[in-house]
Amino acid sequence: MAEKKVIAVIGATGSQGGGLAQAILDDVNGGFACRAITRDTAKEKAQALAAKGAEVVKADLDDAASLERAFTGAHGVYCVTNFWEHFSAEKEKEQAKNLAAAAKAAGAKHVIWSTLEDTRKWMAPDDTRMPFLQEKYRVPHLDAKAEADAYFAGLPVTYLLTSFYWDNLYAFGLAPKKGGDGVYHWVMPMGDKKLAGIAAVDIGKCAYGIYKAGAEYTGKTVGIAGESLTVAAMGEALGKALGIRVNYEAVEPEMYRGFGFPGADELGNMFQVFRDFEKEWMGARSVDLAKKLNPALMNFGQWLDAYKGKIPLE
Numbered sequence: 208m209a210e211k212k213v214i215a216v217i218g219a220t221g222s223q224g225g226g227l228a229q230a231i232l233d234d235v236n237g238g239f240a241c242r243a244i245t246r247d248t249a250k251e252k253a254q255a256l257a258a259k260g261a262e263v264v265k266a267d268l269d270d271a272a273s274l275e276r277a278f279t280g281a282h283g284v285y286c287v288t289n290f291w292e293h294f295s296a297e298k299e300k301e302q303a304k305n306l307a308a309a310a311k312a313a314g315a316k317h318v319i320w321s322t323l324e325d326t327r328k329w330m331a332p333d334d335t336r337m338p339f340l341q342e343k344y345r346v347p348h349l350d351a352k353a354e355a356d357a358y359f360a361g362l363p364v365t366y367l368l369t370s371f372y373w374d375n376l377y378a379f380g381l382a383p384k385k386g387g388d389g390v391y392h393w394v395m396p397m398g399d400k401k402l403a404g405i406a407a408v409d410i411g412k413c414a415y416g417i418y419k420a421g422a423e424y425t426g427k428t429v430g431i432a433g434e435s436l437t438v439a440a441m442g443e444a445l446g447k448a449l450g451i452r453v454n455y456e457a458v459e460p461e462m463y464r465g466f467g468f469p470g471a472d473e474l475g476n477m478f479q480v481f482r483d484f485e486k487e488w489m490g491a492r493s494v495d496l497a498k499k500l501n502p503a504l505m506n507f508g509q510w511l512d513a514y515k516g517k518i519p520l521e
């Protein structure tokens with residue numbers, strides 16, 4: 208049997224990379240092997256991956272030499288950065304630069320860069336609908352990823368445009384909150400526009416489909432979603448699934464930005480982009496393509512069936 212092609216997975220202990228690691232390990236005869244990269248090889252999630260057959264390797268996005276070592280000998284490299292760990296667009300770009308340089312030095316044959324759009328292309332600099340953040344960004348964690356695309360130019364790269372994880376409902380505090388009246392209030396600045404969403408685990412499964420397809424997607428941008436729904440429709444489905452009453456309250460982004468929790472301004476701007484540029488955002492993401500890459504792709508109802516138990520009822 209031919210030797211398996213190694214895919215080095217950044218973020219293997221997290222959502223995106225975790226889904227990819229799982230997909231590689233589940234497909235025992237798929238011809239690929241998983242190299243799970245983490246800063247802490249002793250942590251539970253890393254050990255669980257090792258127990259399932261992954262090679263677990265230590266590296267840090269802030270240390271380019273460690274990334275090059277971790278990528279050496281790999282066929283594929285999955286690159287993702289975690290803005291939410293430090294909230295800095297500049298740091299996110301530095302980390303992406305390290306990833307691209309390491310992939311190049313290691314001679315990776317297929318790189319996937321988990322990116323997002325530069326939202327500034329949709330608003331003139333003097334557009335006042337939302338503030339600039341971190342001096343020059345509209346949505347720092349989107350705009351910075353898009354700026355970082357340039358570091359990957361010249362590599363055999365697929366630019367992967369992801370969507371809003373439905374898992375944010377339990378992992379990011381974005382579930383409806385119970386009011387004194389017993390009704391769950393879902394306060395979101397999305398108006399009546401649709402939100403392109405996806406099960407976080409499906410991102411990695413789609414990425415695996417991209418590696419399996421080989422050269423078909425190198426040099427291309429691939430946008431994926433599981434389903435696009437209005438928040439009102441999501442609230443209704445959520446209410447039915449959990450046996451609660453969910454009331455969607457569409458607030459203005461300006462109000463949302465003022466809520467004061469860490470990242471409220473960033474998320475206020477992000478949801479405003481989703482709302483005001485619904486056509487552009489949804490147009491860049493395809494459920495059909497995601498399904499082609501990952502036939503097990505979930506829609507929101509299927510995701511609810513599988514994950515509703517994790518959503519906090521508080």
Ligand SMILES: NC(=O)c1ccc[n+]([C@@H]2O[C@H](COP(=O)([O-])OP(=O)(O)OC[C@H]3O[C@@H](n4cnc5c(N)ncnc54)[C@H](OP(=O)(O)O)[C@@H]3O)[C@@H](O)[C@H]2O)c1
Pocket residue numbers: 217218219220221222223224225244245246247266267268269287288289290291292348369370371372373375379
């Ligand atoms: N939430 C959403 O709806 C959504 C949608 C689209 C895109 N995104 C983007 O997804 C990204 C986060 O990905 P995720 O959700 O998969 O992350 P996650 O579940 O929060 O996990 C973060 C992963 O990144 C790894 N990591 C973080 N800093 C690292 C470093 N310095 N060196 C090496 N590894 C590092 C962690 O590994 P160890 O801790 O094991 O080292 C962990 O595996 C963000 O940039 C966000 O903008 C999120």
